[in-house]
Amino acid sequence: MTQKSGVLVNGVHLHVIESGPRDGKLLIFLHGFPEFGEAWRHQIDYFAKAGYHVIAPDQRGYNLSEKPKNVSDYTINQLSEDVIGLMDHFKQKKAIVVGHDWGAAVAWWTANRFPERLEKLIILNVPHHDVFKKFLVTHPSQLLRSWYMLFFQLPFLPEKLIRKNGIANLKNTSRPGTFSNEDFKRYQKAWDQPGALTGMLNWYRAGLRHPAKLPSSTINVPTLLIWGKKDAFLKHEMAQPSIDLCPSGKLIFLENVGHWLVHEEPQKISQLIHEFII
Numbered sequence: 001m002t003q004k005s006g007v008l009v010n011g012v013h014l015h016v017i018e019s020g021p022r023d024g025k026l027l028i029f030l031h032g033f034p035e036f037g038e039a040w041r042h043q044i045d046y047f048a049k050a051g052y053h054v055i056a057p058d059q060r061g062y063n064l065s066e067k068p069k070n071v072s073d074y075t076i077n078q079l080s081e082d083v084i085g086l087m088d089h090f091k092q093k094k095a096i097v098v099g100h101d102w103g104a105a106v107a108w109w110t111a112n113r114f115p116e117r118l119e120k121l122i123i124l125n126v127p128h129h130d131v132f133k134k135f136l137v138t139h140p141s142q143l144l145r146s147w148y149m150l151f152f153q154l155p156f157l158p159e160k161l162i163r164k165n166g167i168a169n170l171k172n173t174s175r176p177g178t179f180s181n182e183d184f185k186r187y188q189k190a191w192d193q194p195g196a197l198t199g200m201l202n203w204y205r206a207g208l209r210h211p212a213k214l215p216s217s218t219i220n221v222p223t224l225l226i227w228g229k230k231d232a233f234l235k236h237e238m239a240q241p242s243i244d245l246c247p248s249g250k251l252i253f254l255e256n257v258g259h260w261l262v263h264e265e266p267q268k269i270s271q272l273i274h275e276f277i278i
Helices: 035-048 076-089 102-113 128-140 141-143 147-151 157-172 183-191 196-208 237-243 266-277
Strands: 002-009 012-019 027-032 053-057 097-099 118-124 223-228 250-254
Touching: 002 076, 012 223, 027 102, 035 053, 035 097, 035 118, 035 196, 053 076, 076 097, 076 102, 076 141, 076 196, 097 183, 102 118, 102 128, 102 141, 118 266, 128 141, 128 147, 128 237, 141 183, 157 183, 157 196, 183 196, 223 237, 223 266, 237 250, 250 266
Parallel strands: 027 053, 027 097, 097 118, 118 223, 223 250
Antiparallel strands: 002 012, 012 053
16 A cells, blocks of 8 residues: 655655655665656555565655755765664665666665665666766766756756646656656656755755765775666766676666656666565
């Protein structure tokens, strides 16, 4: 049975989708920009039926979750502590963590800071943070693909343009038919929540204004990295050097899949994750 509730973690109220048996292994799904917890609806159903205790939060700043006002409330350290807070709330010492887009960045960081709390890590289409930093400096083509990160530092204008063109951007960067009209209505409703667009964009603003550092790049958690090669935002050449930082890592490329692989190939993604965690 799937239920939705508000959970207080790390000082912030998060709206959480919960499904599956409470005595199952805890499996946390972290969405990216500009999505919210329901982006994982196919995986939620799949893994709840497989006996996992599935948690998919709207991360802070998104949809129905609390939206702190300060940019400094969205640092990567605080975002990773939200994940640990979810584990603590559900009284679990360990969890399997799956992340896509910004959710994957948070998952990488959480595994780096708290490896003892993760049983396994699954990353979708996002490089390890150190690899991404190096590619931005050494590969101008990736810097060009990441132009929006600088644009999002501006006040007000990014919010206005996303409200106006966000649906078109999802359409233009995904396979035809990936998102239904009902999907777009759900996204628009989530973006229309008071303060949501600013909360979502504050993740990018905090990333540049309040950068964090870690003592080591190594990920000491069994890691699966799935990468759609037709990603319009992130070059697939970052995948191999990322998995090289994981002593127990596995990389899978999907040739004809783009950035929105959770939606383009939902069953394939569920199967790959399941094969890795059983």
